[in-house]
Amino acid sequence: MLKRYLLTPGPTPVPPQVALRMAHPLVHHRTPEFEQLFAEVQEGLQWLLQTANDVLILASSGTGAMEAAVANTCAPGDTAIVVNGGKFGERWLKICHALGVRTVPIEVEWGQAVTPTAVEQALRAHPHARAVLMQASETSTTVLHPVEPIAAVTRHSDTLLIVDGITAVGATDMPMDRWGIDILLTGSQKALMLPPGLAFIALSAKAWRCAEHARVPRFYFDLRRERKEQQRHTTAYTPAISLIYGLHEVLRLLREEGHAHIFARHARLAAATRAAVQALGLQLLAPTAPSPAATGVWLPATINGSQLLTYMRDRMGVDIAGGQDHLKGKILRISHIGYVGPFDVITAISTLEMALARFGYPVELGRGVRAAEEVLLEGWPTPRQPS
Ligand SMILES: *Cc1c(COP(=O)(O)O)cnc(C)c1O
Numbered sequence: 001m002l003k004r005y006l007l008t009p010g011p012t013p014v015p016p017q018v019a020l021r022m023a024h025p026l027v028h029h030r031t032p033e034f035e036q037l038f039a040e041v042q043e044g045l046q047w048l049l050q051t052a053n054d055v056l057i058l059a060s061s062g063t064g065a066m067e068a069a070v071a072n073t074c075a076p077g078d079t080a081i082v083v084n085g086g087k088f089g090e091r092w093l094k095i096c097h098a099l100g101v102r103t104v105p106i107e108v109e110w111g112q113a114v115t116p117t118a119v120e121q122a123l124r125a126h127p128h129a130r131a132v133l134m135q136a137s138e139t140s141t142t143v144l145h146p147v148e149p150i151a152a153v154t155r156h157s158d159t160l161l162i163v164d165g166i167t168a169v170g171a172t173d174m175p176m177d178r179w180g181i182d183i184l185l186t187g188s189q190k191a192l193m194l195p196p197g198l199a200f201i202a203l204s205a206k207a208w209r210c211a212e213h214a215r216v217p218r219f220y221f222d223l224r225r226e227r228k229e230q231q232r233h234t235t236a237y238t239p240a241i242s243l244i245y246g247l248h249e250v251l252r253l254l255r256e257e258g259h260a261h262i263f264a265r266h267a268r269l270a271a272a273t274r275a276a277v278q279a280l281g282l283q284l285l286a287p288t289a290p291s292p293a294a295t296g297v298w299l300p301a302t303i304n305g306s307q308l309l310t311y312m313r314d315r316m317g318v319d320i321a322g323g324q325d326h327l328k329g330k331i332l333r334i335s336h337i338g339y340v341g342p343f344d345v346i347t348a349i350s351t352l353e354m355a356l357a358r359f360g361y362p363v364e365l366g367r368g369v370r371a372a373e374e375v376l377l378e379g380w381p382t383p384r385q386p387s
Contacts, residue, residue, distance in 0.1 A: 002317040007348050009139050009167055009294040009321060011189040011196055012338035014246070018193060021249040022242045029241055035233040037248055042230065044251030049165075049184055050175035050259075051202050056226050057247075058199040059240040062166045062187030065199035067095050068221035069162045069183045070133070072203075072211040076100030078130040081122045081159075083114045087140035087324050088164060092133040099216070104129065110141045110327065111296070113289035116149040123159060130210070131160040131182075136168035139190075140324050142296035142333055143286040144172065148179050155180035160207050166190055167293035169200075170254065171266045171337050182207040188243060190293065193250050193339040198243045265379075266292040269336035269345050272375035276349040277334075279371035280356070280363055285331050293337040294321070298330065300361050305329040308355055318351040342376040 006013050027034050038057075045055035058064055070092075074080055080101050082092045085108030096103045104126050108114045119132060132154055136147050147163055154161040160182040168174050169184065170191030176184045181204070188198035203211060203223065211223055220237070229236045254262060273295040274284060285296030299305045306329045309322045323331035334348045349368040356363045 004317045004319065005344070005347055006319050007335050007340075007344060008319055009190065009333060009335040009337055010187075012191075012193060012335065012340070014195060015193055015250075015253065015339045018246045018249045018253075022195075022246040024242070024245045026241055029239050030234065034241065037244065038230075038235075038239075039233040041244055041248050041251060042233065044248070044255065045200055045202075047255060048170060048251065049186075049200070049202050051177045051184070053176070053202045053204060054227055054230060055200050055202045056223060056230055057235065057239065057244065058201065058221070058226070059197065059235075059237070060199050061189075061196050062164070062185070062199050063091065063095075064221065065185035065187065065201045066091060066164055067099075068199075068201055068218075068223055069185055070095050070099055070101060070131075071216055071218045071221050072223045073160055073162070073183070073207060073214055073216075074099065074101040074130045075214050075216045077102065079104060079126055079128065081106065081119065081126060081129045081132045083108060083119070083132070083134035083145060085112065085114060085141060085143060085145070086110055086135070086138040088135050088138055088166075092164070096133075101130075111143060111285045111287075113143050113145050113286075114150075116146055116153060119150050120153050123153065123157060127157075129159050131162050133162045133164075135164045135166075136174055137166070137171070137291040137293050139167045139291070139293060139333075140327075141286055142291045142294045144168070144289050144291045146289070147174065147181065151179040151181055154182070160210060162207075167291065167337055170262065172292045173259070173263055176202060176204075180204075188247070191338050192247070193253075194243055194246050197240050198247065263292070265341075266337065268375065268379045269340060269342065270295060272342070272345050272372040273334050273336055273348070275375045276345070276368035276372035277352070280353065280368040285327075285333075294333045294335045296323070296331050296333050299332060300356075303356070303359050303361060305332060308332070308359055311358065312351050312355045316351050316355065318347060320348060320351070342379065345372050345376065
């Protein structure tokens, strides 16, 4: 038997108590019992996204919420400014193209964060742009983009700021209302510790004005219809009932931990991972603006990254993500988002050290683990001495 560890930035591991909750016998969704559960979950999501706006629950993967964001605000022929610094930035472009929305891409080198100045300049050149589309955390390059200063620019304009918060919400501070984000969306299988299948989206008053009037074709993702139903604690179509039971338990766990602890936990695990890989002499993919969700690492040029990852997964039981497109085989991405703790970082680093050694790369075993431990140790209090 090979014990398996899932250390990819989505899907992420599901806590056992959440898995148990999802085994709850199905109840019909048009019942007072389910509506009560739904109301509690809605309130929990407002806490999570730090917003007084309605947070709508969709039965789809995260991309469904991305499409819904564009489809409810940008009409064919409208212009959207798109921060394109990785796979998920590219997805915004593809969604816009599919919906006939013109795009002004801001090309950002993979591994770098966009600058607020670049967004400001694009807005000045395209003052009638309907929206700025960006990721908070670009999971493919493990970069954290600066949402707050960009929101400071868009909030005084007619342009909407639409943020894909899929590996940011629940991992790092992303206060929708305080920062002035117009649309914030996320999905279930990253920080939210659930299986894939749910997406969440909240719109500001400014975004709702746009959604009410935008002349765009939409049906399943018509957020006007969905809001009308969800304000009565029900959904337009059949909700993903079992996942919503799990979500109820997830929100309970997260609220018990509290925002500050959740963000500090992710920050510490990320810092420990960065320290460890650097101690092994490896370079970070995103040294200047690293994401709290995952850490991208350049592999030594002599190593075939795809073979290394397959070896770690199939021989060592540890599933770590690789790179996409031109980064395939060249990087790996160690996840530290969701149901993760210090010993998941230790597992990942120890696996990496041993796999590198097996592939002939000169590593001093334990060096990365030691560097991680030094950072992780700061997270534990000194025990009280017996009096
Ligand atoms: C995972 C992810 C998505 C896509 O989500 P799906 O659930 O696969 O549709 C979008 N954006 C970011 C930043 C992600 O990490």
